Amino acid sequence: MKRVALCVALIGVVICLITGCKFKDPSIPGHSGKPMLSFKKVEGITFTEVRRQQNGLSFNEYGYHLSPDWRLRFVSSDSVALYSPVKKRFLNFPLSCGIDSVFNTNRSFLRMKHMSKDSLVFELLEAKDDSLDIRGTKVYMLFYADNYIKNVLHTNAATLQRSNRKDSLFVKQLIKRADSSLTNAFAALTPVRLTSTRSSITVKKKKTIADFLLNNYNTSDDYMNPVYNITINKADSDFDYAFSAYVDKEGKLIYNTPITPFTEGRYKQRYVRLSKAIMNTYLKLYVKVQPGQTLGVPHTTLISLYLHGKKS
Known part of the structure; x- marks a missing residue:
């Protein structure tokens, strides 16, 4: 009632x-x-x-x-x-x-x-x-x-x-905290930029299409939760991995955690080991990383990576 x-x-x-x-x-x-x-x-x-x-x-x-x-x-x-x-x-x-x-x-x-x-x-x-x-x-x-x-x-x-002086001072404090610990990373107003240096590797950042009638033309998720789809052709094997990674102020990729849900155990350990190996080889060797910036200052931020390997 x-x-x-x-x-x-x-x-x-x-x-x-x-x-x-x-x-x-x-x-x-x-x-x-x-x-x-x-x-x-x-x-x-x-x-x-x-x-x-x-x-x-x-x-x-x-x-x-x-x-x-x-x-x-x-x-x-x-x-x-x-x-x-x-x-x-x-x-x-x-x-x-x-x-x-x-x-x-x-x-x-x-x-x-x-x-x-x-x-x-x-x-x-x-x-x-x-x-x-x-x-x-x-x-x-x-x-x-x-x-x-x-x-x-x-x-x-x-x-x-x-942005005014108050904003600048606040952002400087956020950057100081982010640089001291990865867990304090925050979204960059100008997101991380990934650029392939090889024709066999393509990088596409997920982009929200602004639509005034459907989503109030809000595209903030593009920088709050940046997602990158990376296709690696002529890879050693076919694979699909999804994980999050930190990008520090120098543009260094640091593995965080898998995005794909699964139970704990050997499968997860193997998943982490293989996906981290791909990040440390293909991505670090053939993908140029430009760190995210807020108000023109680079800082640590968190991104999501979806890797697709094609052997043929």
Whole structure:
């Protein structure tokens, strides 16, 4: 019965978001009679995100870069235009505004923290399963109006989006830790680059195709979890191995652990021995490794390697 009641309550909240009703449930403290959020006073103004911050930083401890990549324009009370870098034009998306400054668009829940004709500040909210954490993620999206950037700040969005001194100091600490221990390796904003020096060996890095409609044009996994498929033709035997490896700041490959799941025992020992031998021969001899970098500084990072050997 409790689960049924919870589902009914959530359905009620969703209906309020979609229909624009006022939420007047006195059982929820502070929610009674709260006005609906409206973007009427900024409709028609084009805003560009210039900063996405978590505790004042654009990076977290895993090297994830909170990249500012939204451009938007509120069209009406139930529609917002979002810029697609793939289609190179604005596309209209449904806009659902709710109480407590919360709204939803393009599969994202956000809370409006500041709104003026010059700037906007939104806080990202985390939605999981059938619940929404209204406590917030402490990740804030800062937008400036295009007209404000050009005619008041006399600059451009690219300049405003650059990493600042606070970011640089934070990244330097991450690099210092990564260089002291492999286990402190973090994702490089400019990933490791592997280049074959032999025609019989091909290297292909897995690349996410940005699609505004399908994955919110988020390609961060390309540097957070870099994957490389390496085919070795004219090998001594046919084989397939998958394992992770560290790449230190000098570009040295250091074996980490198999990716392929299997039980402990002799098979795993043999797998590690053979895959490590291939890394220490074919890869170290015939594949040039350029270490990953963040803000122009090389550092230790972790990559995944899928090796395919073809004897014929």
